[in-house]
Amino acid sequence: MHLTDEEQAMADGRDGPAVARAMDLLQRYGRALGAERLVATNNIVASVGATTPFMRDFARSKGGMDAVFSEFSLDSDAVVKIPKIRAFTTHTQLGFVPDQPERMGVDEATVQFYRQGEAFITGLGVQATNTCTPYQVGNLPTRGEHCAWMESSAVIYCNSVLGARTNTEGRESVGAAMLTGRIPYWGYHIDANRRGTHHVLLQTEVESTSDWGLLGYWIGDQVQERVPVVEGVKSIPNLARLKHFGAAASSSGGVEMYHLVGITPEAPNLDAAFGGKRAIETLRFGLVEHRATWEKINATAKDTKVDYVMLGCPHYTMEQLWEVGRLIEGRKVHPDCELWIFTARAIKSISDQNGTTKILEEAGARVMTDSCSAMSRAAPKGARVAAFDSAKQAHYVPAILGIQAWYGSVDECIHAACTGRWDGRFA
Numbered sequence: 304m305h306l307t308d309e310e311q312a313m314a315d316g317r318d319g320p321a322v323a324r325a326m327d328l329l330q331r332y333g334r335a336l337g338a339e340r341l342v343a344t345n346n347i348v349a350s351v352g353a354t355t356p357f358m359r360d361f362a363r364s365k366g367g368m369d370a371v372f373s374e375f376s377l378d379s380d381a382v383v384k385i386p387k388i389r390a391f392t393t394h395t396q397l398g399f400v401p402d403q404p405e406r407m408g409v410d411e412a413t414v415q416f417y418r419q420g421e422a423f424i425t426g427l428g429v430q431a432t433n434t435c436t437p438y439q440v441g442n443l444p445t446r447g448e449h450c451a452w453m454e455s456s457a458v459i460y461c462n463s464v465l466g467a468r469t470n471t472e473g474r475e476s477v478g479a480a481m482l483t484g485r486i487p488y489w490g491y492h493i494d495a496n497r498r499g500t501h502h503v504l505l506q507t508e509v510e511s512t513s514d515w516g517l518l519g520y521w522i523g524d525q526v527q528e529r530v531p532v533v534e535g536v537k538s539i540p541n542l543a544r545l546k547h548f549g550a551a552a553s554s555s556g557g558v559e560m561y562h563l564v565g566i567t568p569e570a571p572n573l574d575a576a577f578g579g580k581r582a583i584e585t586l587r588f589g590l591v592e593h594r595a596t597w598e599k600i601n602a603t604a605k606d607t608k609v610d611y612v613m614l615g616c617p618h619y620t621m622e623q624l625w626e627v628g629r630l631i632e633g634r635k636v637h638p639d640c641e642l643w644i645f646t647a648r649a650i651k652s653i654s655d656q657n658g659t660t661k662i663l664e665e666a667g668a669r670v671m672t673d674s675c676s677a678m679s680r681a682a683p684k685g686a687r688v689a690a691f692d693s694a695k696q697a698h699y700v701p702a703i704l705g706i707q708a709w710y711g712s713v714d715e716c717i718h719a720a721c722t723g724r725w726d727g728r729f730a
Contacts, residue, residue, distance in 0.1 A: 304333050305340045313483055321385050324377045325479035332476055333487035342488040346444045346467070347392040348437050348452040349477040351376065351429055352420045354398035359416060368423040376478020385427060388481040393432040393442040394424065395454050396618070397673045399681065406643075406669065407681045429481070433673040434647035436546065436618045438465065441649070446568055449492055451480040455559075456550035456617045456695065462560040464545050466568035468492045471559055491560055497569060498578035499562050501526045505535030506589035512544050513712040516694040518588060519548035521596040523556030525586055532562040532576040539566060546617050551694035597728070600694055600710045603701040604725070608639075611686040611706070612720040614713065615645030616675050616693035623713070624654050624670075628662040630717045636667030637723035641683040648672040668720075676700055690719045 306314060314326035329341060353362040353371050362371045366382065373379040397417075399407035404414050425431050432440050435454045438461070444450050446466035452458050458471045470490040472480070480486045490496055503525075509518050522531050531552075540548070540563075552558040562570035570576035614627065624646060636642045644663065646654070651672050654660045660670050676682050677699045682689065690709040691697045697710040709719070711727040719725050 304330050304338065306330075310341060310483075310485060319384075319386060321373075321377065321383045322482050324373075324379045324383060325482040326485075328378050328475060328479045329483065329485055329487060332479075333489070336487055336489045338487035338489040340488050341485040342449045342492055343484055344449045344451050344480060344486050345390045345484060346442065346448060346450040346452075347390050347477050347481050348395060348442065348450070348454060348457055349392050349429070349481060350395045350453055350474050351424050351427070351478065352394070352397065352417070354417055354420070356398075358398075359413065362420070363416070368420055372478060375474055378475055386482065388428045390481055390484040391430075391442075392428070392477075392481050393430045393437045393440075395433070395437075395457075396435045396675060396678050397433050399679045400671045400674050403669070403671055406671075406683075407674070407679050427481075432647065432649065434618050435616075435675075436460075436620075436647060439618065439620060439650060440647045449486070451477050451486040453477055455553035456546065458559050459549035459553045459561065460546060462491055462497070463549060463562070463567050468497075495578070497560060498530065498580060499532035499570075499576045500529040500583050501531045502582035502585040503531050503533045504585065504587045505533065506587050507593055509536065509588075510538055511712055512547050513692060513710070514593075515540055515544040515548040516551045516692070516710070517593055517596045517600070519551030520555045520600055520694040520698070521588060521592055522561070522586075523552035523554060523558050526556060526558060528557035528559070529583070530560050530562070531558065532564060532570065532573065532582070534564045534573060536563055536566060541622070543620050543623050546620070547693065550617050551698075554695040554698045597710070600697050601708070604688070604707045604709045606688050606707060607725045609688050609690050609709065609719045609723055609725050610640050611683050611689040612640060612642045612716050613645070613676050613682075613689060613691055613696060614642070614693075614716060615671075616677065616691070616696045618675075619644060619646040619650070621650050621653060624650070624659050624663070627668075627713060627717065628659045630714060631666040631668065631721070632662050634666055634721045636720050640720055640723045641686075642668040642720040643676070643683075644668055644670050645675045646670065646672060677703055680704065682706065688725075690716045690725055692716045
């Protein structure tokens with residue numbers, strides 16, 4: 304792998320042992336991927352903390368956060384002092400909600416340990432955004448900008464909607480990138496790899512957010528890690544619909560980039576999306592596929608009595624919170640059901656200021672930040688049947704928590720929360 308003079312100096316230890324180990328990791332990682340060089344980046348989305356039980360136990364047994372960073376972000380058996388970061392970095396979601404530990408099933412000692420870890424993270428210069436949607440709270444790279452992002456739903460949004468460039472990175476590679484401002488030049492950093500592979504023709508209307516989630520789930524299952532090009536979108540999707548579409552596609556498959564012809568930045572037309580090449584396959588999404596995908600997502604759901612409704616995966620937008628406020632105002636969450644809504648802390652603060660949080664909480668909803676049920680592995684005590692407006696949560700949570708999951712629109716989810724029963728379109 305070719306290194307620039309600056310990169311070689313970092314590798315040789317000019318900036319200390321942590322940076323040298325970061326460069327060693329990046330070189331080994333790059334060689335394994337077939338990368339011939341590194342590329343500069345000043346935009347990282349990372350997980351650095353220790354909020355999961357395993358990470359907390361490791362930190363406590365090995366001596367603190369320097370040990371966690373050394374082991375899990377630098378692949379270093381020796382504990383090294385971690386210097387301030389070199390590249391702008393925002394933090395992903397956590398393993399629990401620090402402000403509501405009792406609902407997450409964690410004790411006060413765990414919260415205090417998290418606060419110590421948070422001080423470590425921010426002391427390095429990391430922005431404690433604690434969200435899976437960094438593009439909503441200030442981390443908004445420009446088209447063509449090279450990034451190093453974790454979190455599958457964020458990666459697909461970054462590549463497809465923003466036109467920035469990142470692969471789905473892990474805790475190790477982003478940790479090394481934070482200290483060096485470098486990441487291997489491979490995958491979606493390269494023009495040729497961003498071209499479409501599969502042509503998807505829409506043969507039915509895709510309008511609502513839940514419809515976009517169904518479409519994404521179907522496409523991910525069909526193309527896996529390839530790059531779908533979707534043609535036939537009749538109404539331009541908003542942020543929430545693109546967010547849910549990408550999250551679903553990266554859950555049922557490994558999609559990290561897609562093109563919507565005439566909508567996303569690298570697909571002004573069909574030819575541009577494919578880069579002049581022919582599609583490997585043409586796929587058609589119509590009413591039959593729509594119904595079959597709904598049934599697949601809802602395969603775990605049997606009982607119509609719902610005791611848990613979760614909204615906010617990926618973290619809710621300001622508009623989505625406002626929408627739920629309109630739907631639930633004047634109503635009450637059923638006494639046998641709980642409604643948890645997850646969003647970024649920065650967005651909740653605006654919701655607090657605008658009075659939306661008050662409307663939601665007066666109805667009996669819990670507005671929560673920094674995590675979600677999949678990441679925290681937490682749900683209301685005794686929950687057996689849940690409802691989601693997120694195909695991603697409906698995909699993961701039944702396996703994680705051992706509960707049934709219904710998937711549908713936000714309207715259907717609010718109705719379930721207020722009646723305690725599922726009455727969705729195909730139930």
